[in-house]
Amino acid sequence: MQVIEKEVADISQSVKRLVKEAPELEDEILEIVEKSNSIRQSLKETTKDVEQLASQTTIYRGLATIGITTAVFGHETQSSIDQLLGSLHTAKLLLPKNDADVVKEELLKAVESSDNISAWGKFALSRINRDKRRKRKINLNHTIGKMVTDMTPLMAASGVEVKYKSADIEGVYFAMDIESIVMNLLSNAYFACKQKSSNRVVEITLNEKKIKGKSIPLFVVSDSGPGIPKKMIEEIFEPLYTTKKDTKGKPIGTGLGLSIVKSILDDMNGDIRVDKDPRLKGARFTVILG
Amino acid sequence: MLNIAIIDDRAKLRETIHRLINATIPEGWNCQSYPPLNDLDDYNSFINNEEISVLILDELLHEQAEDSDSHVSYNGHDVANYMRNFNSEFPIHIITSYKDNEALNDSGESFDSIYDRNEFIRNSEKIVPRLVRSAMRYIETNEKKLAELTRLSQKKAADNLTQDENVRLLALQEELNIKASSSTVTDIVEIVSNIESNLSTLDSLIKNINEQLKES
Numbered sequence: 001m002q003v004i005e006k007e008v009a010d011i012s013q014s015v016k017r018l019v020k021e022a023p024e025l026e027d028e029i030l031e032i033v034e035k036s037n038s039i040r041q042s043l044k045e046t047t048k049d050v051e052q053l054a055s056q057t058t059i060y061r062g063l064a065t066i067g068i069t070t071a072v073f074g075h076e077t078q079s080s081i082d083q084l085l086g087s088l089h090t091a092k093l094l095l096p097k098n099d100a101d102v103v104k105e106e107l108l109k110a111v112e113s114s115d116n117i118s119a120w121g122k123f124a125l126s127r128i129n130r131d132k133r134r135k136r137k138i139n140l141n142h143t144i145g146k147m148v149t150d151m152t153p154l155m156a157a158s159g160v161e162v163k164y165k166s167a168d169i170e171g172v173y174f175a176m177d178i179e180s181i182v183m184n185l186l187s188n189a190y191f192a193c194k195q196k197s198s199n200r201v202v203e204i205t206l207n208e209k210k211i212k213g214k215s216i217p218l219f220v221v222s223d224s225g226p227g228i229p230k231k232m233i234e235e236i237f238e239p240l241y242t243t244k245k246d247t248k249g250k251p252i253g254t255g256l257g258l259s260i261v262k263s264i265l266d267d268m269n270g271d272i273r274v275d276k277d278p279r280l281k282g283a284r285f286t287v288i289l290g
Numbered sequence: 291m292l293n294i295a296i297i298d299d300r301a302k303l304r305e306t307i308h309r310l311i312n313a314t315i316p317e318g319w320n321c322q323s324y325p326p327l328n329d330l331d332d333y334n335s336f337i338n339n340e341e342i343s344v345l346i347l348d349e350l351l352h353e354q355a356e357d358s359d360s361h362v363s364y365n366g367h368d369v370a371n372y373m374r375n376f377n378s379e380f381p382i383h384i385i386t387s388y389k390d391n392e393a394l395n396d397s398g399e400s401f402d403s404i405y406d407r408n409e410f411i412r413n414s415e416k417i418v419p420r421l422v423r424s425a426m427r428y429i430e431t432n433e434k435k436l437a438e439l440t441r442l443s444q445k446k447a448a449d450n451l452t453q454d455e456n457v458r459l460l461a462l463q464e465e466l467n468i469k470a471s472s473s474t475v476t477d478i479v480e481i482v483s484n485i486e487s488n489l490s491t492l493d494s495l496i497k498n499i500n501e502q503l504k505e506s
């Protein structure tokens with residue numbers, strides 16, 4: 001849009017110069033200049049609208065992702081609330097029995113649990129920070145690394161080990177979009193790992209790959225879950241398609257996570273591929289950021 | 291000592307609930323907490339070996355493990371369903387943060403009650419005596435049934451059982467989950483006849499000794 005606007009401005013300047021060479025056409029030339037200015041104004045307004053729409057889409061996708069993540073990790077938060085309440089009531093009952101050591105232990109557990117609840121609240125709130133809704137230059141390692149750090153304790157509560165390796169890479173993105181990609185892929189990896197009774201591992205790597213002479217950021221999330229059957233690979237990016245099922249085989253996912261990731265990557269001319277991780281034996285999602 | 295067992299995969303919460311129950315439990319009762327057992331098959335012998343009188347199960351048992359290799363693949367209601375194959379009256383209660391769970395509610399006949407965890411924590415002083423009462427009722431009923439089973443088994447062994455009594459004996463064996471019920475009775479009959487046979491051998495031995503004593 002900015003390129004078109006510049007082209008129109010250049011045309012307008014060139015046409016203005018023609019007045020000196022053909023003064024008899026001044027009225028017609030001034031009319032063209034006026035129309036060019038009007039086109040430039042329309043372009044400015046359209047650009048503003050498109051940016052606003054992109055920002056809105058980013059916010060919708062970001063908010064939907066927070067909802068999905070809240071559902072996936074809701075049990076961890078509820079456990080912290082249960083622990084807080086349980087420890088406080090136990091401490092209250094044991095206090096008159098002069099069992100100071102046990103009371104102290106329970107109060108420490110209560111403090112730890114309230115920290116976990118508070119961390120989850122901060123996590124959710126910081127995702128919708130206004131700065132993240134603007135497209136700007138960001139350090140992907142900082143943005144992704146912070147997400148991984150925030151989500152690691154939630155995953156560790158169910159025995160899922162998180163490993164993160166990255167390089168410092170910068171790019172112009174909506175931070176909220178990058179966070180939505182990370183949150184959705186990590187939530188899926190966490191859920192997949194919990195289908196296994198042992199060796200629950202999620203590995204995340206961020207590096208660059210040369211594609212047609214250009215360095216493109218590459219983000220990979222692998223898990224040790226059961227993997228995705230080949231016949232489902234085409235469908236998993238479709239809206240409302242879910243592989244998440246309860247112990248009775250009833251679907252429990254929203255089917256929105258991967259379609260959000262795909263939509264973000266389509267907007268940034270990126271791509272996502274899925275295959276089996278050769279080491280962890282679960283799913284491996286490779287994200288090529290545009 | 292009568293025992294309440296809590297099964298929960300979250301070690302810290304398990305310890306807290308264990309302390310909470312022990313703080314409100316009546317005298318003569320003891321509460322113990324355990325991580326989920328490796329297999330459902332382990333629960334029946336666990337209850338017998340640990341002399342458990344009431345079982346409190348967390349519903350979500352596969353969230354956390356004691357170590358990296360011990361996540362289980364079943365939930366609390368699966369334990370209750372399994373236990374009902376052996377004993378239809380053993381007191382089983384479920385604690386959960388998500389009462390509105392279809393799989394759990396579908397298994398509603400397999401346990402005595404579902405408690406919302408928050409409700410359980412807030413009202414433990416009222417709920418724990420209720421759990422104890424459910425266990426006492428079970429123990430009393432079981433003791434009466436065991437006494438009746440013993441009486442009828444003895445009559446069967448003496449070959450002195452009416453047809454109605456035989457029907458009742460079989461029903462009791464079923465209720466008390468005496469799987470080898472027919473062989474149990476057969477065993478008793480065999481033991482009694484062995485004793486009778488031994489007594490008659492002893493009688494003839496005594497007679498022989500007496501005769502020999504007289505002769506000498």
